[in-house]
Amino acid sequence: MDQKRAERKYAHLDYAVAMEGGPRSSGWDDIQLVHQALLEYDKSEIDTHLELFEKKLTMPVVINAITGGAPGLEKINGALARMAAKFGLGLAVGSQTAGIRDKKVRPTYEIVRRINPEGLIMANVSAQVSPDDACEAVEMIQADVLQLHLNGVQELIMAEGDRKFRGAAENILNIVEKVSVPVMVKEVGFGISQEAALRLSRLGIKALDISGAGGTNFADIELARNPKKNLEFLRYWGIPAASSLLEVKKLGLPVTLMASGGITGSLEIIKALALGADVAGIAGSFLKTLVKEGEEALDCKIQNMQEELKILMLISGAQTIRDIKKLPLVILGQTRKWCEQRGVSISGYSCRHI
Numbered sequence: 001m002d003q004k005r006a007e008r009k010y011a012h013l014d015y016a017v018a019m020e021g022g023p024r025s026s027g028w029d030d031i032q033l034v035h036q037a038l039l040e041y042d043k044s045e046i047d048t049h050l051e052l053f054e055k056k057l058t059m060p061v062v063i064n065a066i067t068g069g070a071p072g073l074e075k076i077n078g079a080l081a082r083m084a085a086k087f088g089l090g091l092a093v094g095s096q097t098a099g100i101r102d103k104k105v106r107p108t109y110e111i112v113r114r115i116n117p118e119g120l121i122m123a124n125v126s127a128q129v130s131p132d133d134a135c136e137a138v139e140m141i142q143a144d145v146l147q148l149h150l151n152g153v154q155e156l157i158m159a160e161g162d163r164k165f166r167g168a169a170e171n172i173l174n175i176v177e178k179v180s181v182p183v184m185v186k187e188v189g190f191g192i193s194q195e196a197a198l199r200l201s202r203l204g205i206k207a208l209d210i211s212g213a214g215g216t217n218f219a220d221i222e223l224a225r226n227p228k229k230n231l232e233f234l235r236y237w238g239i240p241a242a243s244s245l246l247e248v249k250k251l252g253l254p255v256t257l258m259a260s261g262g263i264t265g266s267l268e269i270i271k272a273l274a275l276g277a278d279v280a281g282i283a284g285s286f287l288k289t290l291v292k293e294g295e296e297a298l299d300c301k302i303q304n305m306q307e308e309l310k311i312l313m314l315i316s317g318a319q320t321i322r323d324i325k326k327l328p329l330v331i332l333g334q335t336r337k338w339c340e341q342r343g344v345s346i347s348g349y350s351c352r353h354i
């Protein structure tokens with residue numbers, strides 16, 4: 001087993017649990033839905049179900065890529081898979097390179113499919129791996145979707161990280177052609193710009209997770225593992241999650257859009273969907289609850305999340321998940337300024353109606 005890789009995985013978990021998000025703001029606070037006093041439905045009529053990648057979800061939430069690949073990590077992935085199965089959520093595993101290199105740690109990933117045989121499960125590898133390795137990651141957990149992560153900032157801080165990025169687009173194209181499932185490209189908390197999204201969409205990918213700044217901060221995590229005063233500025237780098245989503249949505253690309261970065265509850269979920277995301281991804285917040293308070297607390301949190309989402313839908317006038325995308329909303333503060341300067345027209349959001 002690669003001892004260094006295992007230690008890195010444990011350290012990522014420890015720091016992600018111990019650290020607060022930020023210092024950048026995610027921008028979700030700048031997005032305001034409009035209260036509709038004259039309620040139109042009974043609470044029992046509110047429907048949070050949806051279909052994503054031909055699988056049924058009870059709520060528009062994916063437990064985003066976190067971990068796997070070192071002894072003991074099947075405990076975390078097992079608990080997350082139980083939650084995904086019980087509540088009908090999607091689930092992505094953490095990067096599977098360790099499982100591709102070393103068969104002994106495969107059970108730490110395979111457990112998610114064992115526990116959740118019918119659910120929406122996403123494989124995860126770096127966008128830099130070979131097409132054969134990408135296929136192996138999909139087969140390992142009979143994944144429905146393959147996530148390819150772009151994590152340049154993280155790699156550049158890591159002493160052992162990659163420094164060669166040339167050819168990444170061509171490699172994604174080759175992976176898309178070789179794997180049998182839809183490919184989603186994701187960031188890991190620094191956001192996707194409209195320029196990057198446009199280039200990625202030409203490579204045949206089927207989905208994007210904008211994974212913007214404001215939640216888990218991998219610059220912070222890597223600098224805590226390996227302090228480097230000269231790279232401290234990277235803690236402030238990245239596109240805030242809400243701004244990244246608005247930038248990418250504006251392009252109207254034919255891809256499924258996942259929004260992640262600093263999403264902790266139903267208010268951010270409904271805002272992300274109202275801005276045009278098809279589903280929300282949550283990593284850090286679920287991990288913190290699981291590790292600090294245990295599986296029962298996470299169970300309770302997700303149960304409450306669904307109830308809260310129904311309440312929010314009711315008081316903003318949406319009966320279904322599809323309705324959320326047509327809700328009027330107001331964009332304030334830094335997110336508004338960002339959009340003005342990046343050519344994202346936001347006037348359409350405030351006066352639309354279902």
Ligand SMILES: Cc1cc2nc3c(=O)[nH]c(=O)nc-3n(C[C@H](O)[C@H](O)[C@H](O)COP(=O)(O)O)c2cc1C
Binds near residue numbers: 064260282285287
């Ligand atoms: C401990 C930890 C490990 C992660 N490992 C991966 C990974 O292996 N692959 C990946 O694509 N993203 C990884 N992520 C990033 C998340 O999937 C997500 O994009 C990012 O944390 C932003 O979401 P959040 O603010 O809800 O945490 C990891 C996140 C955490 C907290």
